[in-house]
Amino acid sequence: SQQGEEDPQALSIQEGENATMNCSYKTSINNLQWYRQNSGRGLVHLILIRSNEREKHSGRLRVTLDTSKKSSSLLITASRAADTASYFCATGSASKIIFGSGTRLSIRP
């Protein structure tokens, strides 16, 4: 079974709005990462947050991590059409990076 589960599975918002995706996981981790996948392409790394961090920012991205609840959230502010993609969380522990099932984000013009 997959380590991470994203919520919601699909999200459609208006351009300019903020998008929030959540990830829950099951076991202890060293870090949690978020990736983006455009249709038919490989995954691109967005941001990594370590288990001893609570919040991290990168441009329009904000990631939070709550290890007590085994959950993380990804916030994309001021969404753009180019943000339309699938977003995956991935948990890193020891030698394995395990991916969740993803959130499909659609930005309406």
Add this chain to the structure above:
Amino acid sequence: NAGVTQTPKFQVLKTGQSMTLQCAQDMNHEYMSWYRQDPGMGLRLIHYSVGAGITDQGEVPNGYNVSRSTTEDFPLRLLSAAPSQTSVYFCASSIRFDGEKLFFGSGTQLSVL
């Protein structure tokens, strides 16, 4: 700097055939891994390697073999292809093995008839 290169991009096999998916990286990364992605799903880890000569199983290793004779190359072998192995396969690497960010290849779309 090519990054992670996968070949072929597309492949069609008949049930029972064998083949090797190639993966090469030119970043001197210690860690390499193979994932498969089925429609509408996330990636599942097949096998991974923390360095030359060292490989280990991931979540879904059955039906696949790997080897890591050099730092650069990490081929994935399908021993006897089955329709259930129809998927998109991604190779990924990272600078070291303790869960650092992955760099992905562009994927191989495999169909087994």
